[in-house]
Amino acid sequence: MPQQRIAVVTGGGKGIGDAVAGRLAQDGLTPIVWDLAAGASPHGFVACDVADEAAVEAATAETEARHGPIAVLVNNAGFTGPSTTIAETPLAQWQRVQAVNLAGTFLCSRAVAAVMTARGYGRIVNIASLAGKEGTPTLGAYSAAKAGVIALTKAHGKELAGTGVLVNAVAPAAIETELLMQMSEQTVATMISKSPLGRLGSVDELAELVAWLSSERCSFSTGAVFDLSGGRATY
Numbered sequence: 001m002p003q004q005r006i007a008v009v010t011g012g013g014k015g016i017g018d019a020v021a022g023r024l025a026q027d028g029l030t031p032i033v034w035d036l037a038a039g040a041s042p043h044g045f046v047a048c049d050v051a052d053e054a055a056v057e058a059a060t061a062e063t064e065a066r067h068g069p070i071a072v073l074v075n076n077a078g079f080t081g082p083s084t085t086i087a088e089t090p091l092a093q094w095q096r097v098q099a100v101n102l103a104g105t106f107l108c109s110r111a112v113a114a115v116m117t118a119r120g121y122g123r124i125v126n127i128a129s130l131a132g133k134e135g136t137p138t139l140g141a142y143s144a145a146k147a148g149v150i151a152l153t154k155a156h157g158k159e160l161a162g163t164g165v166l167v168n169a170v171a172p173a174a175i176e177t178e179l180l181m182q183m184s185e186q187t188v189a190t191m192i193s194k195s196p197l198g199r200l201g202s203v204d205e206l207a208e209l210v211a212w213l214s215s216e217r218c219s220f221s222t223g224a225v226f227d228l229s230g231g232r233a234t235y
Contacts, residue, residue, distance in 0.1 A: 005029045006070045007214065008063060010050050010108055011077030013039035015177035016127065019203035020074055023211045032067055034059050034108075035077070050077045050104030060111040069119060072214045073112040075105040075126045078145075083138040083184040094141045101145035102152070109156060113165055122165035125213045126153050127206075130173045130229050138187055146171075150225050157223025166222040168213045173229040176200040196231035 007024045011017045012033035021031035021043045033041050034048035044067060048059035063070060078101040081093050105126055116122025131139055132146030150169060157167040174180065174191040180200075192200060206228055212218055213226070227233040 005072070006063065006068050007031050007072035007074065008034055008070055008108075008112065009043075009074045009076055010034045010048070010104070012043065012074075013037075013041050016175060016203050016206055017074070017076040019207040020076060020210050023204075023207035024072065024074075024214060027211055027215060029072060029214070030067065032063050034063075050075075050108055051099040053107055056104075056107040056111050060115065064115060070112055070115060071122060073108060073116075073122070073124045074210060074214065075108055075124070075149075077101075077104055077108075078127065080139055080142045083187045084140075085138055086140045089141060097141035098145050098148075101142065102148040105149050106152060109152070109167070113156070113160060113167075116165045117160065117163045120164040123214045123218065124156070124165065124167040125210050126167070126169040127210075128153065128169045128171040128225060130171050130227065130233060133171060133233065136187070136191070138184070153225060154223045161222055166213075166218060168218070168221055168223070169225045170206065170209055170213070171225050171227050171229070171233070172201055172206055173232050174200050175206055176202060194232050195229065199230065201228055201230060 007029040009017050009021045009031055012021045013035045018041055024031050031043040033043050033045050038045045046059045046063050049055045081097045109124055126149050128149040129146040131143040132150045135143045153169040180188050
């Protein structure tokens with residue numbers, strides 16, 4: 001592992017990303033947030049639109065030049081979009097959800113994996129969703145994008161096996177963040193009702209799992225998807 005341990009967290013200005021960045025800092029990593037605009041986060045910041053190929057390449061180069069070699073990438077940037085049925089979903093809304101959640105994960109993974117493999121070490125953690133396994137009504141675009149993230153994780157993990165770079169994903173059920181405000185109350189209530197534990201997950205619980213997957217302690221898992229579902233997942 002490089003001596004200077006830089007951890008890039010996309011969409012790390014608030015919510016899950018901010019919690020993940022803080023938890024990685026506890027493990028001695030130096031979090032660098034890639035986001036559209038600097039927020040109140042105390043961590044390092046590099047401006048980046050994850051859906052823009054040139055912006056991702058520039059952010060990778062800037063991060064390495066200003067802060068040091070990237071050892072960890074957490075692909076967290078994403079959004080659900082409004083709660084609409086497939087019939088009600090405009091093409092522009094569908095495309096934007098795919099661009100940020102799926103294409104963004106692809107672009108960041110491709111760019112950062114290139115510098116990681118050259119050094120023979122890295123950890124990539126993709127934040128997927130249980131929606132990508134089950135399909136959530138009125139969140140078809142998001143469900144499809146996260147299903148893509150799961151498949152991308154499996155393919156990328158296999159491709160990089162033996163390089164020292166491990167690629168894994170976390171598939172949480174609903175986590176209590178501002179993201180839920182994009183959804184209808186009925187959609188959120190449906191999510192909670194499906195959980196045997198009968199509650200939402202917390203950002204700290206998710207950050208703890210990401211921290212392990214980001215560390216040297218994780219050494220025999222790649223291309224894997226880890227559920228954080230309150231007992232809801234069945235496979």
